[in-house]
Amino acid sequence: MAKTKTAYKVPVLTGEIKVPKVVPGASAYEKMYHGENDDMTALGFPASLEDGWETKAVGIFKQLLTHNKALKDYMDICVRCGACTDKCQFFLGTGDSNNMPVGRAELMRKVYRYYFTPAGGLFKSLADAEPFSERMIKKWFTYYYQCSECRRCSYYCPYGIDTAVITMAARDIMDGIGLGQKYSTQIINKVFKIGNNLGIPPAALRNTLDDLEEEMKDATGKDVKIPMDEEGAEVLLVPPSADFFAMPHMESLAGYAKVFYKAGISWTVSSYASEAANFGMFIGNYKNTKEINKRVWDEARRLKVKRVIVGECGHAWRALYNYSNTMNGPFDFLDNKYRQPAHICDFTLGLIKDGVIKMDPSANDDKIVTYHDSCNVARASRIGEMPGGQFTVPRELIKACANHFFELRDGANRAQTYCCGGGGGILTDEVMNVRIAGSMPKMQVIKEVMDNNGVNFLALICAICKTQFTKMYPLYGFDAEMVGGVHQLVSSAIVL
Amino acid sequence: MVDLNFLSGVYVLLTYFAGAIFIIGVLIRIIVYANTPMPVKIPLTPAPLTKAGSVGRVASEVLLFKSLFRANKPTWVAGYIFHVSFILLILLHFARHFVYHHPLPQWYPVFVDAGIFFGILMFLSLFYLLLRRMIVDRVRIISLFSDYLILIILMMIAIAGLSMNFLISAHALTKIDNRLDPFINGIATFHPINIPANPYFLVHYSLILLLVIYIPFSKVMHFVGIFFSPTRYMTDNPEEERYYKPDAEDLSL
Numbered sequence: 001m002a003k004t005k006t007a008y009k010v011p012v013l014t015g016e017i018k019v020p021k022v023v024p025g026a027s028a029y030e031k032m033y034h035g036e037n038d039d040m041t042a043l044g045f046p047a048s049l050e051d052g053w054e055t056k057a058v059g060i061f062k063q064l065l066t067h068n069k070a071l072k073d074y075m076d077i078c079v080r081c082g083a084c085t086d087k088c089q090f091f092l093g094t095g096d097s098n099n100m101p102v103g104r105a106e107l108m109r110k111v112y113r114y115y116f117t118p119a120g121g122l123f124k125s126l127a128d129a130e131p132f133s134e135r136m137i138k139k140w141f142t143y144y145y146q147c148s149e150c151r152r153c154s155y156y157c158p159y160g161i162d163t164a165v166i167t168m169a170a171r172d173i174m175d176g177i178g179l180g181q182k183y184s185t186q187i188i189n190k191v192f193k194i195g196n197n198l199g200i201p202p203a204a205l206r207n208t209l210d211d212l213e214e215e216m217k218d219a220t221g222k223d224v225k226i227p228m229d230e231e232g233a234e235v236l237l238v239p240p241s242a243d244f245f246a247m248p249h250m251e252s253l254a255g256y257a258k259v260f261y262k263a264g265i266s267w268t269v270s271s272y273a274s275e276a277a278n279f280g281m282f283i284g285n286y287k288n289t290k291e292i293n294k295r296v297w298d299e300a301r302r303l304k305v306k307r308v309i310v311g312e313c314g315h316a317w318r319a320l321y322n323y324s325n326t327m328n329g330p331f332d333f334l335d336n337k338y339r340q341p342a343h344i345c346d347f348t349l350g351l352i353k354d355g356v357i358k359m360d361p362s363a364n365d366d367k368i369v370t371y372h373d374s375c376n377v378a379r380a381s382r383i384g385e386m387p388g389g390q391f392t393v394p395r396e397l398i399k400a401c402a403n404h405f406f407e408l409r410d411g412a413n414r415a416q417t418y419c420c421g422g423g424g425g426i427l428t429d430e431v432m433n434v435r436i437a438g439s440m441p442k443m444q445v446i447k448e449v450m451d452n453n454g455v456n457f458l459a460l461i462c463a464i465c466k467t468q469f470t471k472m473y474p475l476y477g478f479d480a481e482m483v484g485g486v487h488q489l490v491s492s493a494i495v496l
Numbered sequence: 497m498v499d500l501n502f503l504s505g506v507y508v509l510l511t512y513f514a515g516a517i518f519i520i521g522v523l524i525r526i527i528v529y530a531n532t533p534m535p536v537k538i539p540l541t542p543a544p545l546t547k548a549g550s551v552g553r554v555a556s557e558v559l560l561f562k563s564l565f566r567a568n569k570p571t572w573v574a575g576y577i578f579h580v581s582f583i584l585l586i587l588l589h590f591a592r593h594f595v596y597h598h599p600l601p602q603w604y605p606v607f608v609d610a611g612i613f614f615g616i617l618m619f620l621s622l623f624y625l626l627l628r629r630m631i632v633d634r635v636r637i638i639s640l641f642s643d644y645l646i647l648i649i650l651m652m653i654a655i656a657g658l659s660m661n662f663l664i665s666a667h668a669l670t671k672i673d674n675r676l677d678p679f680i681n682g683i684a685t686f687h688p689i690n691i692p693a694n695p696y697f698l699v700h701y702s703l704i705l706l707l708v709i710y711i712p713f714s715k716v717m718h719f720v721g722i723f724f725s726p727t728r729y730m731t732d733n734p735e736e737e738r739y740y741k742p743d744a745e746d747l748s749l
Contacts, residue, residue, distance in 0.1 A: 022633045067747045069534040070726045076525075077721030080643050081575065082628075082635035083567035097637045106638065119642075119713055128640045151727075154540050156567035158557065158575075159718060160727035162538060165749070172748045286535055286746040322537050325738050339735060379540055382732055387542035415542065 009433055010475050011093070011440045015448040017412075019086045020095035027094035030431045032145045035180025039189040043288055046178035053177040054132040058115050060176040061169075065116065070165045075112045077159050078102060084153040084161075089418045090146050093437025098143045101153035101163045107139055108166055137179065144170040145181055146434050149282065149424035150375035155415055167424070168284025175283055183428040184279045191292055196241035196275035202228075205271055208244055216254055222496050224261045226253070229303070230268035235260070236300050237269050237344070238276040238320075239311025240463035248484040249466055252312050255487025258494050259348050262357045267309075273299035276316035277463065281323075282425030290327040293319060296341075297328045306335035309342050312485050314374035314462030315423065317343060321381040343383045345461060348490055349397045359493040364402040367457040369489065370449050371398055372408070372442065372469075373417035374462035391415075394486055398459055401486075401493035406453040412445040422468030439472045450478075459486045504690040507701070511683055514708040521712020522720060529724040535744035539730035550731045557728055571628070578621035581614040582650075585657075588614070596677060612661055619654040622647055646714060649707050656700035664696055672697050 037047040065072045084101040086092070091099040098104060106128075113120030113129035120129030130136060149164035174180065190199040200208075209226040216224040227233060237260075243253040260267045273295040280288030300308050308331075310320050320341045325331065331340040339346070351357045371394060377383070383393040391414045399405055412418050421438025449455040460466050460483065469483040500508065544550045556562045561579075565572045588611050595607055626647045629639045660669060675692040682689040691698070711717065723729070731737075 019634070022637055024637065063745075064748050065532075067533060067535065067744050069529065069532040069724060070538060071748070072532050073529060073721045073724050073726075077715065077718040077725075079715045079718055080635075080638050080640065081564065081571060082632065082638065083564050083571060085634040085638065087567065097634075100634065100638065102638045117713070126641050128642070151540060154727050156563055158561055158564040158567075159722050160540060160557070160563065160725040162540070162727045165538065168749050281749060284749045286744075286748055289749060290746065322734050325734050326536050326740055330738050331735075380538070382541055382543075387545060387732060390541065 008436055008475060010436055011443075013444055013447040013476060015444055015451060017092060017441045017444050020092065022097045023095045024097045026096040027090075027099060027146060027434055027437065028096070028139075028142055030146065030434045031142055032426075032428070033182035033430055035175075035182050035185040039182070039185040040175070040178065040180045042189045042192060043175070043180075043185055043285070045175045045180055045185075049178045053137075053179075057132050057137075057173055057177050060173045061111070061115070064169050064172065065112075068165070068169065070162060071169050074105070074159075074161045074166060075109055075116075078105060078109070078161055081158065083156050083158060084163075087153050087156050088147075088163075089150075089152070089421060089438045089441045090148070090434065093421070093440040094146075094434065096146075098139070099146055101157075101161075104143050104147060104163055105161065105166050107136070107143060108170055111136065137174070140170055140174060141179060144174070145426055146431070146438075147424060148375070148419045148421065148426055148438065150419035151379045152375065152416070152418065155379060164424070168281075170284075171282070172284040175285060181283070181425065184283050184425040187279045188283070188288055188292070191275055191279070191295075195272050195295070196244075197277050197279070198241045198245055200241060200244060200274065202271035205244060205274060209269075212250060212254060212257075216257065220258075220496055222261065224254075224257050224496075226257050227266075227268040229271055230266075231303050233266045233268040233303065233305055235265060235267040235307045235309050236273075236296075236303055236305040237267050237309050237311060238273055238296050238316075238341075239269065240277045240313035240316055241275045242463040242467065243311055244274070246463075246467065248470065248481070248488060249312075249463055251488035251491055252485030253487075255485065255489075255491035255494070256311060256344060258491055258496060259351065259357060259487075262494060262496055263351050268303060268305070270299045270303065272302075276310050276313045276320065278316055278319035279425055281315055281319050286327075289319060289323060293323055294328045296320065297324065297331075301333060307338050307342065308334065308340060309344055309347050311344050312461040312463065312466075312487060314376040314464060316463075317383075318376040318380040339384075343393070345394050345397050345486060346384050346389075348487070349393055349400070352397070352400050358495040359400045359490070360495050361399075361401055361403045361493055363493045364489055365404070367402055367489070368404040368406065368453060368455045369398055369402045369457045369459050370406050370408055370446065370453075370455045371395060371459045371486075372420065372446075372465060373414055374460065374465050375417060375419045375423055377461060378415055378417050388414075394459075394461055397486055398489060401489040402457075406449050406455055408449060409445045412441065418442040418445075420462075420465040420468040421472070423462075423464050427464050427467060435468065436472065436475060439468065443472060443476055447476075456482050457489075458483045459489060460484070461486050499690075500688060501690055503693060504688070507691045507698075508683065508688040510705050514705045517712060518708045522717075525712065525717055525720050529721065533741040533744040534726050534730075535741055535747065536749055537730055537734050537739050538726050538749075539732050540727040541732055543730065543732035545732055547731055550729050554723060554725075554729050558722060571625075574621045574624045574628070577617055578625065581618040581621065584614050585611065585618060593677060593680065596673060608661070612658065615654050615658045619651060619658070622651045622654065626651070642714060646710075646716065649703060649710070653700065653703045653707065656696065656703055660694075660696045660700065664694070668694060
């Protein structure tokens, strides 16, 4: 823990989201720890910042500009209309103008104009152009790690300028000169070395699965199994590793297990690909993203499964849904009757609709449920066949499992959802005040349904959202047990 | 280029220069955007599942400013009025070339009044956008010199254009009108003749040349860039159709 609990600035919840007064530099004090030498080199980056980094940074920047259409376009076309200025949860929470999407992007555009536009070279200050400098790279390191890559700004931008693209490029440039972030680089290194973000070795994983099996046996009297590394199973399930160890994530793992048990479909998790999450995406690095993604496909081949199903994890779903085919596809070795990969919610809802499994929603009658759309599911991927399935499928599933469901306010929901405040590789304690500030808008609308409808359960399909809200709820004065997965509801409601 | 006076010589050269800069600048930009690969799919979802759907999505942004409408209604109103009046004014100026023949059609005064109407609208919407930049603290803090510069150039063009209708005599205006078509014809056929030498006209014309030269180096290039924004034009079909760009060289997402 970087700070004691009393040092945190927790906003008062009123149910309203007010646009704060603009204070440049208001959240400049919150900084990430620098990447450690071992982790940086393991990921193929220089261990630390070296002399002459400016030239190197310009070189990487130039390469990205010539090989990434979105970055090049988004450097050029912003007209600073201000449409995005009141849309980012980190600006709404901190009031820092560098956390307005355009403010964040301008940190990079200043450098872009200096090196890559004629006006920037000729009339530096009139063109608002600035070279790489100690001061500038420090700002980059601060503010490109106060963005959760949630793309809410892109939804409102008249040109669709995607700050996630800019943030990813900035992080890639910084990693390329040896200025990495400890949290993400450490986690990626763990995935490469051990197989998952949490660094759980296979034996320990089997142990915890045995414990969970026992718990389910005690609770239900049924032999619900969680198979590991079983060749020839029908389904390879790839959950975020938090589902194996963290609470309330494990409740969802129990939910998946019961669904497979009741449907009689053979399945397995893998100790090698025991992680759906892909932090390579957070740092914007293609090579690392591809490597992590490849583990899932290698394992699907090795275990000779017919289907790959992804657990409740937001950005993992984006990485597997959007990038798999590009990076490591095509999926011709899997059964092409099904969507590949499939989302666990799609899978479970399909079984309910086909009558294969039955739910007793009264089992969740103690819960009044609301649902938070996780950003990477809502704005960067799709579930099921129809556009917008990422909104309807989880909601239908919740309604099949619980009788009391209330929507959050329009404008903070579906494609307009606010980020939980912990996504995009910033779910780490050294920037706790930024996480708290970023969670404020969503907490306000949750507070609204708590007051108006007595909501006492927040259903999620993202491991990061679950961890973040479990941490935020007590800080704002709520019980952390009011947070859980959609498959936690499935777990209680399924008729075994 | 015979019998040109000095002033006309300068303006003719400037006109060709501005035209060349504009055309080359825009072409380069289109070529660069079109040829830069995008390594991965990044449509902002929910996104259309078909190419036709994506075309519709981009069209709704270009023609209706759909996202800006969702983001900020007053800015949308002012921005939309400005863009529509600006486009209409450009079209009216071109149309004038085919309308202004002797005898003048009966509805010619209506045609002129339409121009004046949209000129005033354009000025007012720009004025609102300028005020907003200076007053709303969130927008003031992100505004750069170039953001003010383009607003001021456009407002000066509008004022200079309108001034010809309000500040000079009908006789002088007719004189400009009569000499403008032959001048433009001369430019277009590469047989330039003397420019109408009225100072109001020359200010209006000079500012437009300045704008045309400035556009390829400015944020006005968003009129090209909007067609190349991957979050908007990409189709949501990563499984159905493999998207693979080896020339993106696996550099960044």
